[in-house]
Structures are given as structure tokens and as C-alpha cells.
Amino acid sequence: MGFEQLAALRAQLNQNAKSAKGASSVMPSRVKAAGDIKQQSSPPRTSADAAARAVATLQKNFPRAFPQSPTPKVPLKVGILKDVLAQAASLGLSERDVRNGIKLWCRGHLYWTCLTEGSARVDLHGAVVGVVSADEAEYGASQERVRLTRRREQIAKHGGRRPR
Template structure:
């Protein structure tokens, strides 16, 4: 099939589509208007019931979200592993507080939450590079920091494990 034949076929299909659209428009114009349509319109009811109010989100989560958007290398989103932050990262964040629209209390709370938990403690391995806000290396994790992370994780696991049942507790 040559280009001329394709162009002719395209024109033919366009004419068919236009005539079909004109027929539909004419059929709509011939339909009688139902009596209910002449009445004043009632307020529309929502098709779906209103969603149940969601649980309020902790403000710290919003602050961490801002930090993740502004500093994605220092505050990676889950499921990416967290990275060890530079010692003194809070002072660096305070320089950007006004730009982020955050105050000292909000930043302290966000850093406190970010640096707590299994995901952060597992990244604290001796010799691992600590990261500044731009993602550059800013020191290494010391042996003492790595030991403390292991200690904190062990204590968390011990608290969350169910207490062993003794013979007296069973009776």
C-alpha cells in the first residue's frame, strides 16, 4: 500500500467518524425532555460517602518529610537504608531552618526520631562513613558508636520479647 492509498483511507475514516458524530448529535436533539428535568435542580448528593477522618499525622513525620525532600542523600526514604549522619548535623540543619520553615524544637524532634530505631542503628558499623547534608563523607563511625548501637538494639529486642513463663506463672 502506497502513501497515496493510506492518505485516501485516512480521509475516508475521518468522513465516517464525522458522519457518526453528526448522527449521535441529531438523535440527542430529537429526544423529548423528561418532566423531571424541567423542575429546579436539587442539590447533588455525593456519589460516595465522605471518607472517615484519617488519623492525625505526627508533626515530626512532616518535618522528616521536608528534610527528605531537601536533603535526600542524608535522609533517604524507606526502603533505602539509613546512613550514619555527621556528628554535629543539627548545627548544619539550624543554618537551613528558616529556608525549611522549621524551628529548633521541630528539628530536634525530627533528628531524635530519625536517629532512633533499628534502621538507623544497623547502619552504625565501625568505620562506615558519616554523611553530611550534601551526601559527602564527614568522618567515620567510631568503635564506641558502633558498640552503643549494638547495645541499644539488644535492649530494644529484650524489651519487646515476651517474658519467659515460669512454673509459678502457669499455675
């Protein structure tokens, strides 16, 4: 679907929404008593959802430090959490969401494999502020080995399915 088709579809949806809104204002509506109104409950907010939203916010505001896929992850500055926490309020994020978002970003295959000796570490704006040491690179490699071992055990135990 091309851009022009999407724009036409959006205009049509907006027109339909306006006509539905206008029709509802013409129709008489029944005023409900306070006891008759039911609060619509939203699904419970999980920490995983909040962390994912925090990562999306970080990617939007700091694309050089938190690149979107397919761009590979880059090693972050040691202490970047303090930098993000200092700006959390202006980003609309709580401290807890920032911590969980950074944790989500820095744990996993893609981040551990980017930790190679001599790789440049970047700050929030993408400026080089250091390099990955040999010890840090070894730590990343050991974390990846542990992940692979756990995954192999999981496959052997459950036949490739993730347990619930």
C-alpha cells in the first residue's frame, strides 16, 4: 500500500469519525445516574510493558544510544543510568520504568554480543566516551554462553517450546 493510498484511507476514516460524531450529537441521549456508569477497566500494567514503553521512549529521544532494529546495539557508557535518570521527568518516565527499561536494553544476546574489546562506548547523544575493556568483553561473552546453555537445556527438556 502506497503513501497516497494510506493518506486517502486516513482521510476517509476521519470523515467517517466526524459523521458518526455528528450523528450521535443529534440523537437524544439518556443521562445515566452516577451508579449506572461503569468504569472501563484497562488491562493491568505489567513491568514488562512499562519497560518496553521506556525503551521506546529512549529510542525516540536518543536514537544514537538506543538504535532501532535493524541497526545493531552499541555499548553504552558506564553510568548511563544516572544520565537517563536525570532526564526521566522531562521524558515522562518514572525512575522505576527507566531502571527496568535500561535493564531490558542491556540484557540479552544483541547487547552482550556488541560488547567486544575495543568497541566504543557512547553517551546519550552518541558521542564516544570510552571503550569496552577486555574484562567487560569477557563478561558479555560469558553472559551469552550462559544464555545459550539455558536455551539448550530448555530445548532438551521441553522440545523447543517455552514453558509457561
